[in-house]
Amino acid sequence: MKVIEVISYDEMSELAARYFLTKITTYPRLTLGLATGSSPKGIYQYLVHDYDKNRTDYSHITTFNLDEYIGLSKDHQNSYYQYMHDNLFHHVNIPPKQIHIPSGINDNNQAECEVYEEKINAIGGIDLQLLGIGANGHIGFNEPGTPFYSKTHVVNLTASTREANMRFFNNICEVPSQAITMGIQTIFNSKEIILLASGQTKQHAMVQLLSGEVSESFPASILNKHPNITVIADEEALLLAKEIGLR
Numbered sequence: 689m690k691v692i693e694v695i696s697y698d699e700m701s702e703l704a705a706r707y708f709l710t711k712i713t714t715y716p717r718l719t720l721g722l723a724t725g726s727s728p729k730g731i732y733q734y735l736v737h738d739y740d741k742n743r744t745d746y747s748h749i750t751t752f753n754l755d756e757y758i759g760l761s762k763d764h765q766n767s768y769y770q771y772m773h774d775n776l777f778h779h780v781n782i783p784p785k786q787i788h789i790p791s792g793i794n795d796n797n798q799a800e801c802e803v804y805e806e807k808i809n810a811i812g813g814i815d816l817q818l819l820g821i822g823a824n825g826h827i828g829f830n831e832p833g834t835p836f837y838s839k840t841h842v843v844n845l846t847a848s849t850r851e852a853n854m855r856f857f858n859n860i861c862e863v864p865s866q867a868i869t870m871g872i873q874t875i876f877n878s879k880e881i882i883l884l885a886s887g888q889t890k891q892h893a894m895v896q897l898l899s900g901e902v903s904e905s906f907p908a909s910i911l912n913k914h915p916n917i918t919v920i921a922d923e924e925a926l927l928l929a930k931e932i933g934l935r
């Protein structure tokens with residue numbers, strides 16, 4: 689696991705965005721795994737700014753998002769569908785048919801998960817996966833205890849994850865209690881992964897991740913076994929890990 693320390697959220701975003709742009713402009717076909725939340729927002733801003741300036745072509749890009757809340761429609765202001773379109777998809781030329789986000793409103797969640805997983809496999813897997821990390825080590829919405837071999841599935845969100853995401857809603861009751869998420873195995877199968885961590889709330893997660901101990905009680909820990917992962921973290925996120933000598 690390669691760890692790059694940067695000064696700030698902005699530096700993290702720019703570094704990761706530049707790396708994405710290198711891949712986007714080099715490969716004739718590229719499948720990106722994308723994340724939501726605060727961590728990747730700066731990257732999307734950078735990519736949109738670049739697109740406005742340079743008209744970088746995205747017509748060969750296919751995307752798969754990590755997760756979506758169950759019960760939120762596409763046009764709900766807090767759906768990840770809405771987040772992705774507001775922050776990226778409305779602004780660059782990825783063909784809509786090449787954009788994939790699990791649907792949180794469907795007749796059969798199980799079937800939705802299976803079809804999603806099949807689509808990822810059919811295209812040959814994810815080339816570059818962007819990840820944030822939850823304070824409890826969740827990746828996507830894979831909460832502690834999720835089997836490492838899990839594929840795309842329905843999850844019950846923990847109280848701590850719902851509380852962490854409450855900042856986007858009016859109150860805790862509005863935060864959905866379930867989601868569809870790529871599984872840990874689905875994520876792990878990506879050929880390359882970039883994980884972002886910024887700020888004080890990620891300090892404990894960084895300590896656990898960088899300790900190298902691999903356990904299903906801390907989902908992100910499996911990434912220690914991935915052959916091509918880079919963690920880009922800012923000084924604040926790494927503070928505790930450095931204090932106890934993990935870096």
Ligand SMILES: N[C@@H]1[C@@H](O)[C@H](O)[C@@H](COP(=O)(O)O)O[C@@H]1O
Binds near residue numbers: 724727755
């Ligand atoms: N489902 C998302 C994750 O994909 C994200 O990585 C995590 C951290 O979010 P943030 O980047 O806002 O700290 O929160 C949410 O629960």
